[in-house]
Amino acid sequence: MKLEANAKLPDVLLTIQATLITNTVDATVHGCYISDLLSDVLAHAQPGMLWATVQVHRNVVSVAATKDIPAVLFTCGRKPDASVIVEAEEEGIALLATPLTTYEAAGKLWQAGIHE
């Protein structure tokens, strides 16, 4: 499956075997950033990107909101608490979860045409 530069969430979910854990209606992402260090994301991620991480603490939502990141992907089967999900919904941030490792998820996204 090929993804467009502005990839739609349902297509991203299919590509990386992810489920959507927020009640997000729709969102698009262009590019992806991978990091488990919050300050690194604040410094180097671009607004609009998908952010893949193994961190599931509520600070992930704060950082994503600060940086205008529309969607966060939790890898390695990690899931956040319900309170984090509520907070993400209030901020309008989509949360995705996949059993894949960050490396596998990144590989599949790259293969599907996300090269940013």
Add this chain to the structure above:
Amino acid sequence: MNTAPTTEPVLSAGDARKITIAQVLVYELRVRDAMSHPPFTALPSDSLRTIQKLMKQHKISGVPIQLGSKLLGIVTIEDIITALDKGHIDDLAEKRMARGVITIRDHFSLVRAVAEFERHGFGRFPVVDSADRLVGVLTRGDITNCLMHQLEKRAEEAIAFEAASLAGRASDELAQRIVIRAQVRTGDYDSAGKVSQRLRQILRERGIDPDVRRRAAIVVYEAETNIIIHSLGGEITVAIDPDKVVVDAVDTGPGIEDVNQAMQEGWSTAGRLPRELGFGAGMGLPNMKKCSDVFEIKSSNGQKTFVHSEIFLRKVTGAS
């Protein structure tokens, strides 16, 4: 609406929004905001009569019994009444006090405190801090008082705001400068980003360029997390003017030994817990500097740390 695959029941954000201000307050306020402090305590060697006088003098209904910094028990008004009835009012506290007292932590939210009252049916709880030191006493009445006080404060703020709005031009100036001042507590990772979130909202409402808005939010977020991770606690003041955001963060120590080293990317003294939560990348201060138009830091070992940052604002092109 939700057409995407979902595997888990999800609490809808819409439900969370339909709550009253009092309900919000019980989540926001902590036990330490409501408790009576410092606590009036007595020694195990004090007589119940002495304790009764203490209760009368301070109009309290329970006295923790303490030796040094160790909480041994509690004597309540019910114990005093029983003692008067049975004629052992001159007994020592250690003979009659309730031992194995259940305490609550000062950082618990009031909603949790209310639940504890319901669970145990006590009239009061001794309050201890994270180091198990007795710091106050909390009664149901304290909670009600605190809530009433906060509601009154909010109401006064609303009235003041309305009066200012009616005052015409003066209101423009009032609305133009917003100051957020917040206490930041050490180790309170759950509160990281609260100030930054409010700042983002205000800047968004004011139509500030997203790039500038993000820079300002990053500065404040990093300031918050720095105080939480590295300091003994502190305060952040964010003044939002039409043309700039001024951030002043100050903590109560312990200071930075080598500021130049701390300004280098990758240098971090964060411990294991913050690192596990994704903090401690060693990029906090460099990030703040990079995002600021004016940046100053003042610190030395054993001293307070002051960070001052200014971000110049511009609106989205075309916005009024």
